[in-house]
Amino acid sequence: MEEGSRQPTIEELVTQHAQTVFRYAYRLSGSMVDAEDLTQETFLLAAKNIDQLENPIRAQGWLLAITRNAFLRQRRVHQVALVEDIETTAVESAVESDGADEELLQIAIQSLPEEQRVMVLMFYYEDMSYKEIAEQLGIPIGTVMSRLSRAKAALRKKLDALNRNVAPV
Amino acid sequence: MASQSNLPRDEDLLELIRLGRDDPEDQFVQRLMLILRENPSLAKRYEEILRRDADIGNRVKSGRHIPGLEARILTRLKREGQPLSGEMPEKVAVAVSRRDELISNSCEELTADVSVAEVTGKIPRRRWLRWVAGFATAGAVSGLGIWIWQNQKRKPPLSAVSFGSAVAQLFETTLDGFGTGRLLAKQNPPHGYRLSRDVQMFRGTTITWRELAVGDLPVVAFDIAHPGGEKGSLFVVRLVLPDLPPIPPRQPSLRTSRSSAGWWQENDLAYVLVVLGGPRVYQRFLAPPGPLT
Numbered sequence A: 001m002e003e004g005s006r007q008p009t010i011e012e013l014v015t016q017h018a019q020t021v022f023r024y025a026y027r028l029s030g031s032m033v034d035a036e037d038l039t040q041e042t043f044l045l046a047a048k049n050i051d052q053l054e055n056p057i058r059a060q061g062w063l064l065a066i067t068r069n070a071f072l073r074q075r076r077v078h079q080v081a082l083v084e085d086i087e088t089t090a091v092e093s094a095v096e097s098d099g100a101d102e103e104l105l106q107i108a109i110q111s112l113p114e115e116q117r118v119m120v121l122m123f124y125y126e127d128m129s130y131k132e133i134a135e136q137l138g139i140p141i142g143t144v145m146s147r148l149s150r151a152k153a154a155l156r157k158k159l160d161a162l163n164r165n166v167a168p169v
Numbered sequence B: 001m002a003s004q005s006n007l008p009r010d011e012d013l014l015e016l017i018r019l020g021r022d023d024p025e026d027q028f029v030q031r032l033m034l035i036l037r038e039n040p041s042l043a044k045r046y047e048e049i050l051r052r053d054a055d056i057g058n059r060v061k062s063g064r065h066i067p068g069l070e071a072r073i074l075t076r077l078k079r080e081g082q083p084l085s086g087e088m089p090e091k092v093a094v095a096v097s098r099r100d101e102l103i104s105n106s107c108e109e110l111t112a113d114v115s116v117a118e119v120t121g122k123i124p125r126r127r128w129l130r131w132v133a134g135f136a137t138a139g140a141v142s143g144l145g146i147w148i149w150q151n152q153k154r155k156p157p158l159s160a161v162s163f164g165s166a167v168a169q170l171f172e173t174t175l176d177g178f179g180t181g182r183l184l185a186k187q188n189p190p191h192g193y194r195l196s197r198d199v200q201m202f203r204g205t206t207i208t209w210r211e212l213a214v215g216d217l218p219v220v221a222f223d224i225a226h227p228g229g230e231k232g233s234l235f236v237v238r239l240v241l242p243d244l245p246p247i248p249p250r251q252p253s254l255r256t257s258r259s260s261a262g263w264w265q266e267n268d269l270a271y272v273l274v275v276l277g278g279p280r281v282y283q284r285f286l287a288p289p290g291p292l293t
Helices: A010-029 A032-048 A056-077 A082-096 A100-110 A114-124 A130-137 A141-166 B010-016 B027-038 B040-061 B069-079 B090-120 B125-153 B160-173 B279-284
Strands: B206-214 B217-225 B231-238 B259-266 B269-276
Touching (some): A010 A032, A010 A056, A010 A100, A010 A114, A010 B069, A032 A056, A032 B069, A056 A114, A100 A114, A100 A141, A100 B040, A114 A130, A114 B040, A141 B010, A141 B040, B010 B040, B027 B040, B160 B217, B160 B231, B160 B259, B160 B269, B259 B279, B269 B279
Antiparallel strands (some): B206 B217, B217 B231, B231 B269, B259 B269
């Protein structure tokens, strides 16, 4: 552990990072219910493995990595129903939404294929560089560069299209 | 370990390299710098990508506050038999509860706003921003409430550390409101609240300002977004504390899991600089020390 920094308790981690983890889980899953499950799962895994948190300063990054891995693990199990549900879920949540801008963004994120979505969120939410993303996902750097670049462009294009569609008349 | 199979396209470099964040010795960083020097149209495109990235990045990280989330997680942990070191600290419980209450009020206001929006068929951006501001205020009030309460109980004069730490908390509690204030380039902050010359600005740095409060004490927060995507806020308070240093410390005085902060005094203003990131990011927000004049 880094000198001078104390190992946080699980309660402290929950208090400081629960909302951030939830937002990440929501961006990944596109569903409030799944996001809460994923958040609880994250802290459960964190509590079981808290001794693996080597540097408390990086607690948030550690928790987000747990969230991402838990999400990918769950998706592998439930892969079949994924593609069909995405469009419907995103649109429904937008209709029920309190924050229109936020939900348009979420629809755009959900429109990306899962692999691109994860990369885009690692870039924007976890502030990772393409190298770190390649290392974390175990994918060649060149592959990450081309896919992430395309994913970012696709996200902007989708956002622009959605914003045009909801622009006030 | 990742390997490099293909040379990336110029477009990929513009999308993925962040000057100031990525390793300057990296071959792709160096190639991008060469491209930007030699091709003004690509340099302009790079600026545009950075601007969109900063906007999308902020939006991706912001979102609704979920009331009671922390309590539900702790309950689940208990149910699953995880040993907890104790109950939620009282201070935190009070803050979370107060924050949830205030946010709930903000949400009620938002619901009213949405009803209006449904009638007119559109959701005005200003309403959305009010909602975000409501969240920010709620967070600020809860953090600062604790600070004021502590200082009412503690009679000794306010120390630089307790002042700096309390104001630094504002950064994380109002992070949802980061960048939603008024653009400094278009509107001046209230009279007497000025940016410090010790804070570094780059070409393309965007600065907005918001008005917050510590009890009765007004605070102006300058939200600074550098072109590389780094974010920090400079909080300015009209307050003189004898033990504040006269110049910003080169190393942060406070670090949390997300942010680093330092504080200092300039004439009648107390400054607290808080950045999202570690000491290296903090240092990039400080102007290099110049010759004494």
